[in-house]
Amino acid sequence: MRGNGFLALAFHTLFIIFILAPIVVVCVVAFTPEGFLSYPTHTWSLRWFKAIARYPEFVDAFFASIWLGLLSSAISVALSVPAALAIARYRFRGREAITALFLSPLMIPHVVLGIAFLRFFTTIGIGGTFLGLVISHVVVVLPFALRLVLASAVGMDRSIENAAISLGASAGTTFRRVTLPLIAPGVASGWALAFIQSFDEVTMTVFIATPGTTTLPVRMFLYIQDNIDPLVTSVSACVIALTVAFLIVLDRLYGIERLLAGREVREDDR
Amino acid sequence: MSIAARRQAAAPWLLVGPALLLFVGVVLVPIAMTVLLSFHRWGQFTGIEPVFVLDNWIEVAEDPYFSEMFLRTFRISVIVTAAAVLLGAPEAYVLHRMRSPWKGIFLLIVLGPLLISVVARTLGWALLFGGETALVNLALLRLGVISEPLRFMFTETGVIIALTHVLVPFMVLSVWAALQRIDPRVDDAAVSLGASRVTVLWRIVLPQAVPGILGGAIIVFALAASAFATPAIIGGRRLKVASTLAYDEFLNTLNWPLGAAVAVLLLIALAAIIIGANRIVERRFAQVFE
Numbered sequence: 408m409r410g411n412g413f414l415a416l417a418f419h420t421l422f423i424i425f426i427l428a429p430i431v432v433v434c435v436v437a438f439t440p441e442g443f444l445s446y447p448t449h450t451w452s453l454r455w456f457k458a459i460a461r462y463p464e465f466v467d468a469f470f471a472s473i474w475l476g477l478l479s480s481a482i483s484v485a486l487s488v489p490a491a492l493a494i495a496r497y498r499f500r501g502r503e504a505i506t507a508l509f510l511s512p513l514m515i516p517h518v519v520l521g522i523a524f525l526r527f528f529t530t531i532g533i534g535g536t537f538l539g540l541v542i543s544h545v546v547v548v549l550p551f552a553l554r555l556v557l558a559s560a561v562g563m564d565r566s567i568e569n570a571a572i573s574l575g576a577s578a579g580t581t582f583r584r585v586t587l588p589l590i591a592p593g594v595a596s597g598w599a600l601a602f603i604q605s606f607d608e609v610t611m612t613v614f615i616a617t618p619g620t621t622t623l624p625v626r627m628f629l630y631i632q633d634n635i636d637p638l639v640t641s642v643s644a645c646v647i648a649l650t651v652a653f654l655i656v657l658d659r660l661y662g663i664e665r666l667l668a669g670r671e672v673r674e675d676d677r
Numbered sequence: 678m679s680i681a682a683r684r685q686a687a688a689p690w691l692l693v694g695p696a697l698l699l700f701v702g703v704v705l706v707p708i709a710m711t712v713l714l715s716f717h718r719w720g721q722f723t724g725i726e727p728v729f730v731l732d733n734w735i736e737v738a739e740d741p742y743f744s745e746m747f748l749r750t751f752r753i754s755v756i757v758t759a760a761a762v763l764l765g766a767p768e769a770y771v772l773h774r775m776r777s778p779w780k781g782i783f784l785l786i787v788l789g790p791l792l793i794s795v796v797a798r799t800l801g802w803a804l805l806f807g808g809e810t811a812l813v814n815l816a817l818l819r820l821g822v823i824s825e826p827l828r829f830m831f832t833e834t835g836v837i838i839a840l841t842h843v844l845v846p847f848m849v850l851s852v853w854a855a856l857q858r859i860d861p862r863v864d865d866a867a868v869s870l871g872a873s874r875v876t877v878l879w880r881i882v883l884p885q886a887v888p889g890i891l892g893g894a895i896i897v898f899a900l901a902a903s904a905f906a907t908p909a910i911i912g913g914r915r916l917k918v919a920s921t922l923a924y925d926e927f928l929n930t931l932n933w934p935l936g937a938a939v940a941v942l943l944l945i946a947l948a949a950i951i952i953g954a955n956r957i958v959e960r961r962f963a964q965v966f967e
Binding site: 429433613627643651664668 | 686688689690691692693695696697699700701703704705706707708710711714764767768770771774775781783784785786787788789790791792793794795796797798799800801802803804805808809810812839842845846850853854874899902903905906909910919920923924927928933936937940941943944947951
């Protein structure tokens with residue numbers, strides 16, 4: 408019972424068209440030579456890609472997004488590794504509740520988180536700062552990092568650690584030379600997924616971003632709300648191209664389905 | 678308790694400590710503050726008054742504008758979930774039966790969009806739905822399915838199509854993961870005993886895919902009900918859902934207490950639906966999950 412019939416493949420083709428159509432359309436329209444939204448029927452032009460350079464608000468927002476993604480994913484991984492080791496190895500009171508709390512940003516609507524952060528940051532006086540953005544992004548991307556680190560911590564063979572300790576290695580050495588290398592695939596894939604989640608986040612960020620500190624998706628969203636023109640299409644096409652490149656690398660390294668399902672990253676057949 | 682045992686008991690707390698402090702301080706406290714905020718009073722000229730009144734909740738409960746908007750959010754989420762099941766589950770099965778390298782390539786194409794910015798994907802639908810670039814209507818007219826162009830922008834249909842596109846990969850992922858656990862020899866056994874393809878699909882594959890379908894449905898429903906960017910761009914200012922309404926109250930009207938009430942109600946309704954659905958699923962399919 409392998410292989411698909413004609414009907415299955417016809418359905419599959421339509422499904423793939425459905426999935427790709429909006430993404431492809433953005434990339435094609437971005438090459439229009441006209442001053443309005445249209446398909447580049449006669450010639451393809453880089454006019455609107457060159458135009459991005461004249462709009463510093465997009466360029467600045469792009470770099471802000473990169474910094475925000477790097478910082479928040481790094482912090483969330485640094486918090487996830489010890490937390491995942493504790494959850495994987497110890498049985499302590501409140502373990503289930505704490506795990507649920509750490510994963511809760513996946514289920515709480517991001518609008519609610521955005522409102523809660525806006526209220527909280529304004530009250531404690533860090534409203535509209537980059538610090539506020541970093542804190543909120545750490546919270547939102549931590550579940551993605553935690554799930555992948557946890558999966559590799561649970562699947563780890565502890566006898567290797569015990570061997571290191573019995574041979575006289577200190578706790579610090581054991582962690583650095585044995586534990587960390589063993590969970591490295593989970594840590595790296597968790598970091599990558601956390602970064603991209605931070606880079607894409609718009610719903611929560613739109614509440615706490617201000618014109619001075621804003622991210623690329625928020626800038627694009629606010630721009631589209633006013634009007635849709637070829638400029639925002641070419642910005643979107645750049646974002647899509649960057650994400651696809653990142654995605655193909657991630658898929659080669661870890662397998663996209665494992666990354667998203669939050670299961671253990673291992674070298675086995677696909 | 679000896680010192681060693683005490684250190685042993687303290688170890689997990691030291692390890693989860695930093696993340697726990699952050700989450701209590703920056704998740705639980707702000708959400709509690711938001712709940713409290715929903716009971717404050719707001720005036721055009723007075724701003725937020727820190728009093729404890731039920732005004733906002735009464736307004737949300739009595740004004741038909743809010744019930745209509747919540748009903749619309751619910752309706753869109755149910756239809757999107759149904760569409761995701763109907764499209765995503767068969768696609769997961771097709772992917773499951775594919776051979777390498779096609780399997781890997783198409784998994785990447787189907788699941789990859791989850792990592793592409795929601796704003797960029799929704800922009801694609803806005804281009805396909807309206808203006809000079811409205812290919813959807815052009816294709817439907819060409820195929821003779823319709824005789825007049827349909828309206829997709831600023832309609833529920835448009836929001837549903839775009840949201841289904843944004844969320845269906847979660848369904849594929851969930852069903853695909855469930856199908857991976859099936860022992861292919863059971864299929865072969867059924868075929869060797871004379872079962873037709875349809876019988877195998879209906880009696881062997883589908884029952885084992887059900888946990889994946891239900892798990893995926895809960896995820897898709899929750900994300901559809903709390904979706905923001907897609908309904909904001911496709912639905913526009915006229916077609917409000919819960920999250921875009923809360924956004925408007927916060928950033929345009931500046932009536933934070935009322936916006937907080939809408940958001941808290943969305944959170945409570947969603948939590949109740951998800952917990953209820955989980956209960957039913959666990960009771961009904963307890964044997965499948967074991």
